[in-house]
Amino acid sequence: MSGSPLLAELIDALRCLPGVGAKSAQRMAFHLLERDRSGAQRLSAKLTEAMQRIGNCTRCRTFSETPLCALCANSGRDRQLLCVVESPVDQLAVEQATGYRGQYFVLLGRLSPIDGVGPRELGLDLLAARLAEGEISELIIATNPTIEGEATAHLLNQIAAQASVRATRLAHGVPLGGELEFIDRGTLAHAFGSRHTL
C-alpha cells in the first residue's frame, strides 16, 4: 500500500485474526474506514477491555472477568453434574447444543507431555479437590476424541475412580445426518463395534 503507512499497519494488525489473510484484512480495513468508523472504535475499546480484564474463573477455569464466572455463580445450575472440557470454546459448544444444566471444568488444554502439558497445567489438583468435596455424583468427560484427548479422558477416569465418582464419556459414532459412505474408517469401525440393540 503506497498511500498510507498507518493503513498498511492496520491491515497488518488485522491479520492476527484467525482465518484472515492479506486480502480479507485489506477488505476489512477499507470497509471500516469507509463505512463503519464507530464500529471500529467500539471494537478497539472492547478488544482492550477484554484482553486486560478477562482472566480465568477460580473454580472452573473458563474465561471470566470476575473471580467466579457467571455460570459457577449461578445457583440454578445442577451441582451434582460436572462436565470436563478441553477449552472454553468446547464449553460454549456443549452449552449451546445441549440442554445440560450442570457445572463445567475447563482444562485449558489436554495431556501432552511433549509440550510440557501435564496434570498440573490442566488444573487436575483443583478438579480432584472439587470431587473430594463430595457434591459431584457424575463426571462427564467431554474431551475431544483425539489421541491426546483420549489420554486425558483416561486420566480423568482414574481421578473420578479415586474419588468414587461415576465417570461418563460422550458417545462416539456416526454423526447424525452423516452418510456411511463418507465417514472416516476409524469412526465407522468404532460405531460398528459399539452397536447396540434397538
Added chain:
Amino acid sequence: MSGSPLLAELIDALRCLPGVGAKSAQRMAFHLLERDRSGAQRLSAKLTEAMQRIGNCTRCRTFSETPLCALCANSGRDRQLLCVVESPVDQLAVEQATGYRGQYFVLLGRLSPIDGVGPRELGLDLLAARLAEGEISELIIATNPTIEGEATAHLLNQIAAQASVRATRLAHGVPLGGELEFIDRGTLAHAFGSRHTL
C-alpha cells in the same frame, strides 16, 4: 454465552467486520484470548489510531493520515498520467496489479443522484482544477463497469474534453482464464462487438 458478559460484548463487537458472522466472531474472540493477546492489543491500538488519524488526501482524496498522501508526495510518479477510480480499494487493486506509475484521483463514490451523490460529492471541481493546471496529458478512467460507473465515466470524459485532455477507459471483455461458456451475456456481447484484428 453464559460465562462472561464482556466476552459476549467482544464477540458482538467483532461482527462489525465484513464477512464475520456469529460463529467466526466467536472463534476470533476465543483465539485472541487463548493464543494472541498481544496481537489483539496491537489491533486495538491500530484501530483507534487509524480511525482517528486517517482522513483524505487533499490532492487525490484517497485515505491518508497526512494532508498529502505518500503517493501524491512521491516525486518519482509520472505527473502526466492521472487514473480516476471510485474508491481507495480500487486504487490499491490497480496499484498492485499493474505497472502503472502515474497519479490517481479517487472519487470516493460514483454518480448516483438518487443517493444525493453528484459532481460536487465526487470532488469533480477539484479534478477539473487539476486538469486545468495543464500538466496532465491522459485521464485514465477506471470506474467500475456498472450503470453508475458508466454514467460517471461519461461525465469524466466530458470534463477531460473541456480541458482538452485525452481520456481513456479500461478495456472490457472476456477475463483472462475465463471460459466463454461461463461469461455473462453482457460481457460476451461487448467482447464480441469490440473484437479486433489479430
